[in-house]
């Protein structure tokens with residue numbers, strides 16, 4: 001394929017063509033075309049590139065998708081309705097979407113060594129919802145459990161669902177507690193999962209900050225959950241999925257892992273053996289845009305016994321699949337299959353270790369005393385700050401993190417006591433251990449320079465003082481650092 005070259009050859013010499021950046025041309029023309037109809041939107045797209053280039057992005061759940069992945073999203077695959085699954089669509093003319101979805105699923109299976117992959121979920125939350133319904137549907141139709149006498153979950157009416165809930169008597173889900181790093185979709189009330197399931201938590205050892213598997217085993221034996229969930233949004237350590245599998249088997253639970261955060265570390269072969277969830281869990285969900293560095297989206301991997309139920313995700317739970325996003329997922333999986341991605345994933349973890357060590361050397365406290373994945377949670381109380389004051393002061397200085405609870409957080413989920421810091425995005429820009437040590441020193445300096453504000457004898461939970469000249473000095477340092485690691489260097493539009 002050489003569409004661009006063939007087109008340009010009509011107008012300019014091959015010598016000139018060889019000097020043209022296809023990436024710049026693609027994005028410059030895309031933005032210009034969009035601007036003809038929606039100049040403000042075109043401007044926002046360009047502004048976002050500038051902002052991303054100029055910020056020190058330490059948000060653990062964000063990354064920079066590869067140019068190939070970005071480009072696979074913006075096209076007419078979005079125009080097609082394709083409810084159903086490959087070869088079983090409710091609409092005619094889905095041959096190209098079938099090709100895209102089939103390749104994306106195959107690549108996902110190859111990448112993760114999974115038996116089945118369902119690449120339709122529009123996001124991580126949707127992937128979890130598909131998984132929960134699949135688990136329940138499989139249990140409903142399991143003759144040994146089918147006390148509600150339901151033949152097919154798609155044909156259930158309200159009364160059937162009522163009977164089902166009664167028949168189960170055990171619609172319990174057990175996951176990591178929210179303050180220790182669990183995710184809302186793991187059975188917490190603000191999410192639908194907290195309404196579908198009676199929720200129970202396991203947590204971390206108060207002394208070590210690391211998951212206490214014996215405590216988990218004890219709770220699981222008392223609760224006998226239908227679903228045992230592993231995975232997290234803000235837990236800084238590896239999880240032993242072999243032990244969790246044993247516990248699930250002991251209590252007859254379905255074992256589900258949400259690897260949204262660390263899918264890239266699994267794909268990149270940093271987490272292997274006991275720490276790779278795919279061989280151990282019945283069902284694994286993920287996002288595709290965090291450490292995996294793909295487009296914004298979700299995915300479900302599962303064992304054969306769950307596949308027929310997972311495949312019903314659309315239209316049972318999901319709206320029509322997004323063909324353009326599945327195309328971008330396929331491209332991202334292909335990129336993740338390359339040796340460079342393994343090097344990248346290893347570097348993400350090495351960088352996190354360097355950042356954590358340097359922060360602690362400066363005197364910071366990290367939950368669990370460090371990290372062995374891509375993120376860490378800094379306990380801001382040792383600086384006399386809460387999470388909200390800390391993440392705001394860091395942002396004033398050009399350092400982007402997000403506030404986060406620490407285990408048994410005294411400041412609650414809104415103000416919090418911690419900030420979550422992650423290395424995937426800046427590692428994609430090419431930063432190495434020494435650069436992250438420099439970042440650690442800047443974080444420490446900013447937090448030391450930030451002071452809470454007292455009003456009427458009370459410390460305000462949201463106000464703080466930080467000298468603006470000091471922030472400006474840090475910003476200059478950051479700009480110098482970022483200039484050494486250009487973002488999307490082949491896109492020369494701003």
Ligand code: PLP
Pocket residue numbers: 061122123124125126183185231232233258259260261287297298
């Ligand atoms: N699961 C986990 C563990 C997450 O951390 C997140 C997002 O932060 C999600 C699911 C939800 O992903 P999405 O925002 O794509 O719905």
